[in-house]
Amino acid sequence: MGLYASSLSFRILYSCFSSIFQLHHSQFNMSALAAARYGKDNVRVCKVHRDEKTGIQTIVEMTVCVLLEGDIETSYTKADNSVVVATDSIKNTIFITAKQNPVNPPELFGSILGTHFIEKYSHIHAAHVNIVTHRWVRLDIDGKSHPHSFIKPGSETRNVQVDVIEGKGIEINSSIKGLTVLKSTGSQFWGFVRDEYTTLKETWDRLLSTDVAANWQWRLFTGLADVKTHSEKFNAAWEAARAITLKTFAEDNSASVQATMYKMGEQILAAVPLLDTVGYALPNIHFFEVDLSWHKGIKNTGKDAEVYAPQSNPNGLIKCTVGRSGQKAKL
């Protein structure tokens, strides 16, 4: 009797739940796939170029991500894998494309790779390629550059985001990340808002350090042929952006991170006509003066400062995008 009662109540409950469940699915299912892209991330690739004549070898190490968009909705909503180019195949394509094409400049390689996917698969309409190129620098041995040995000097990377969009063109954003710099003078910060929240002293001479993240947005390319036409400009732009950033950092008697980064941006725009905008994100990595006057009156502040305490956090974070006049940046 007990068993019957519980089985009956189970059946009543079940039918209740299932009717709610079916109602939910048939009449109240208002959801739809709003956006989707998929692909392979963190594909690590190293390509060696061997010049048989000179014996000089060159390496490029990169980490690649490719994400695809297109008529792939049914793979999410109907478990339809017939529209899925497997992410494993995407990984294979990255290796094959690296074997068959130059990987430098990365802007060109990304455009070749992305264009492959929209041309090969009629239902794929956009390919988003991200390439992080790790910095390996040729070793100098006894004053001579070595033909096949390299050193990684830090965490600096050269990056590109290449968006190949069918019917629109190729959008390219190039960047440098992780370029850590410090100057021990030639940096000031004064005249800022002073109110009941302020403890920071004005300074006419401080240490300035940052991890440079700089990016430059190219004007839209109409397609792969347009990118190829300009392919020699990509390395030149990277070299100019890096050199301008370092020279301005070193030589500017900085009024603030904001003022110095703006100077960097306007020089890069002037040097590379094909750019629409230049952006920076600069952490202000603080090095605090240490007051040691409590110990036998040691002078270690202001003009006497020699020993500083580097701070890992918190840090300032200053960002800007510099555009060409007439195209005011969105603030």
Ligand SMILES: O=c1[nH]c(=O)c2[nH]c(=O)[nH]c2[nH]1
């Ligand atoms: O260059 C600087 N900009 C700031 O906005 C700022 N704020 C701060 O406390 N120190 C600094 N330094």
